[in-house]
Amino acid sequence: MPELPEVETVVKGLRFLVGKKIKNILVTKPKLVSVGPEVLSPKRVHGHRQVREFVAALKGRRILKVARRAKLIIIELDEDWWLLVHLKMAGQLIIQKAKQKRLLVRLLNSPTAPLQALPGKHTHIVIEFSDGTKLFYNDIRIFGTWRAVKAKDLGKVDDLQGFGPEPLAKNFTPALLRSRLLKRPNLKIKQALTEQSLLAGVGNIYADETLFAAKIRPLRQVKKLQRQEWPKLYQALQKVLKKAILEHGSSVGDFIQTNGQPGNFGNFHKVYDRKNQPCRVCKTLIKRVTLGGRSAHFCPHCQR
Ligand SMILES: [Zn+2]
Numbered sequence: 001m002p003e004l005p006e007v008e009t010v011v012k013g014l015r016f017l018v019g020k021k022i023k024n025i026l027v028t029k030p031k032l033v034s035v036g037p038e039v040l041s042p043k044r045v046h047g048h049r050q051v052r053e054f055v056a057a058l059k060g061r062r063i064l065k066v067a068r069r070a071k072l073i074i075i076e077l078d079e080d081w082w083l084l085v086h087l088k089m090a091g092q093l094i095i096q097k098a099k100q101k102r103l104l105v106r107l108l109n110s111p112t113a114p115l116q117a118l119p120g121k122h123t124h125i126v127i128e129f130s131d132g133t134k135l136f137y138n139d140i141r142i143f144g145t146w147r148a149v150k151a152k153d154l155g156k157v158d159d160l161q162g163f164g165p166e167p168l169a170k171n172f173t174p175a176l177l178r179s180r181l182l183k184r185p186n187l188k189i190k191q192a193l194t195e196q197s198l199l200a201g202v203g204n205i206y207a208d209e210t211l212f213a214a215k216i217r218p219l220r221q222v223k224k225l226q227r228q229e230w231p232k233l234y235q236a237l238q239k240v241l242k243k244a245i246l247e248h249g250s251s252v253g254d255f256i257q258t259n260g261q262p263g264n265f266g267n268f269h270k271v272y273d274r275k276n277q278p279c280r281v282c283k284t285l286i287k288r289v290t291l292g293g294r295s296a297h298f299c300p301h302c303q304r
Pocket residue numbers: 279280281282283284299300301302303
């Protein structure tokens with residue numbers, strides 16, 4: 001599942017669309033789209049009417065701004081309309097520039113994955129812009145959500161409420177990290193880092209990598225962290241997320257950038273998905289443990 005660095009990478013790519021006008025929208029899976037703040041349109045049963053309303057809301061609109069909150073992509077349009085896109089497990093957004101006649105992409109980050117032309121079998125939404133640019137949305141799982149929301153209804157959007165602070169925001173400090181995670185003192189630190197109501201955007205990959213960088217074991221309880229460990233955890237989180245954004249995210253599974261290229265941060269993973277491989281620092285074998293429905297990877301020598 002895309003985490004903060006992957007969604008941020010997509011948002012940066014989508015900024016290419018700012019100023020462009022939506023000429024047409026093709027939706028082949030009605031369940032992906034809705035009009036209004038709910039993920040499930042009240043008219044979901046009437047698939048085609050829902051698609052018609054969604055297309056009518058967005059057609060002719062111009063893109064003003066692209067932003068992110070937690071893992072939600074927020075696209076501001078003119079006429080007070082907003083488009084909210086959540087990639088969920090496997091959503092991919094790929095831009096074909098006007099001058100590109102045909103776009104060939106590898107939809108899985110594997111050297112054996114075939115190059116495919118778009119739209120493909122799993123392309124369920126295509127937005128065409130008046131300058132000839134196209135935006136393709138692939139979703140092999142069809143879990144993603146696309147909502148057209150009026151500005152006055154933004155306050156009713158669930159995905160915009162109830163999240164913890166953004167770890168890369170200017171006002172995010174070591175003290176804030178500590179006070180947020182200490183709201184659940186009995187959680188394991190790995191679980192706390194990935195709990196979206198405490199902290200926004202961090203999932204399995206970046207929690208594991210952050211804890212390695214901070215030299216803290218994932219199974220320690222939040223309340224057992226020592227005072228001097230908090231600034232280290234904060235620094236590690238900042239460093240890991242910033243580096244991951246610089247490398248365009250991690251292409252674990254089917255994440256790709258809007259230009260169709262994989263993210264490069266997977267090459268820098270120290271522990272995530274490296275069970276029984278030697279630690280890059282001390283050569284001790286990386287361990288994998290399960291906690292709740294998740295797993296955690298760590299180096300038993302480097303992390304305490
Ligand atoms: Zn080690």
